[in-house]
Amino acid sequence: MMLDIAMHILELLMNSIQAMAKVITVRITESEKDDLITIEESDDGKGMSKELLERVTDPFTTTRTTRKVGLGVAFMKGMTEQCGGIFDIRSTEGVGTWIKATAQRSNIDTPDMGDLGEMMMAAIQANENIDYIFEYITDTNSFVFKSSEIREQLAGVSLLEPEVLIWIKEYINQGIKQAKEDLK
Amino acid sequence: MKSLEDLKKMREAALKKVEMREGGKDYRVVVGMATCGIAAGARPVLNKLVEETANHDYNCVVTQTGCIGMCVYEPIVEVYEKNGAHTTYVHVNPDKAARILAEHVGQGHIVEEYTVDAAKKAQEA
Numbered sequence: 050m051m052l053d054i055a056m057h058i059l060e061l062l063m064n065s066i067q068a069m070a071k072v073i074t075v076r077i078t079e080s081e082k083d084d085l086i087t088i089e090e091s092d093d094g095k096g097m098s099k100e101l102l103e104r105v106t107d108p109f110t111t112t113r114t115t116r117k118v119g120l121g122v123a124f125m126k127g128m129t130e131q132c133g134g135i136f137d138i139r140s141t142e143g144v145g146t147w148i149k150a151t152a153q154r155s156n157i158d159t160p161d162m163g164d165l166g167e168m169m170m171a172a173i174q175a176n177e178n179i180d181y182i183f184e185y186i187t188d189t190n191s192f193v194f195k196s197s198e199i200r201e202q203l204a205g206v207s208l209l210e211p212e213v214l215i216w217i218k219e220y221i222n223q224g225i226k227q228a229k230e231d232l233k
Numbered sequence: 234m235k236s237l238e239d240l241k242k243m244r245e246a247a248l249k250k251v252e253m254r255e256g257g258k259d260y261r262v263v264v265g266m267a268t269c270g271i272a273a274g275a276r277p278v279l280n281k282l283v284e285e286t287a288n289h290d291y292n293c294v295v296t297q298t299g300c301i302g303m304c305v306y307e308p309i310v311e312v313y314e315k316n317g318a319h320t321t322y323v324h325v326n327p328d329k330a331a332r333i334l335a336e337h338v339g340q341g342h343i344v345e346e347y348t349v350d351a352a353k354k355a356q357e358a
Contacts, residue, residue: 056271120268167280175297202240206247211287213243220235
């Protein structure tokens with residue numbers, strides 16, 4: 050099973066990459082005030098038909114030859130329901146997919162956040178041509194990472210250079226740490 | 234503190250490296266990053282492979298693939314050589330990943346004890 054929230058989100062990111070997205074946005078809101086973790090993941094990929102969308106959260110009716118989405122969505126839905134949260138997925142064919150999942154921050158079943166920098170690094174490593182937007186928001190702070198800005202700075206050098214990937218991971222984790230300073 | 238300014242230096246260093254090394258890398262190191270791989274711990278393995286490659290400047294590219302079809306053996310790392318031969322390493326963790334790079338990519342010796350053949354033999358025994 051998925052050990053931390055970053056693993057769950059990485060699954061969603063992999064789905065978006067497979068759906069031929071050009072832009073993928075991940076927004077994580079960690080609110081002490083509302084005792085809530087909110088995860089939004091959206092893409093402009095090929096989207097899903099109504100029929101597939103209905104089946105996508107059920108691990109037992111999806112089959113490998115027809116599915117565009119794996120167990121990841123079912124796992125995430127299960128996690129949020131166990132942790133006092135809600136799960137919502139919307140998708141339009143040819144437009145993209147939007148997923149929102151919440152979990153009660155203090156719930157004993159809510160997994161650790163995990164390594165979000167490593168998660169983004171793994172997604173970028175899977176496909177560097179996608180524009181990734183990563184946002185981390187607390188009650189008073191926020192951190193935004195855009196892979197397009199990195200690409201601009203590198204001017205022709207690949208994001209897949211190992212030194213660059215590690216830098217991205219550490220840069221994101223540093224940004225999260227700073228944004229988190231007001232959280233306890 | 235990391236800032237976007239760092240990237241300029243990294244860009245110059247990367248361009249120099251490309252000039253020095255023509256004709257691509259000798260090894261391709263592939264990590265299975267499907268649901269089965271991720272759930273089994275492929276993400277930290279990928280991270281270790283990227284870190285070690287950067288730190289030791291190993292002659293390889295690290296890439297990802299989907300489900301390799303042996304989910305029970307995940308995390309799986311495959312090392313491809315230039316001649317097309319490949320070795321499948323199973324139940325890989327970050328420490329094993331570092332050793333695979335050091336011995337296989339660094340010195341050209343297969344780490345037999347981590348291969349799928351070794352794992353299958355151990356099961357039969």
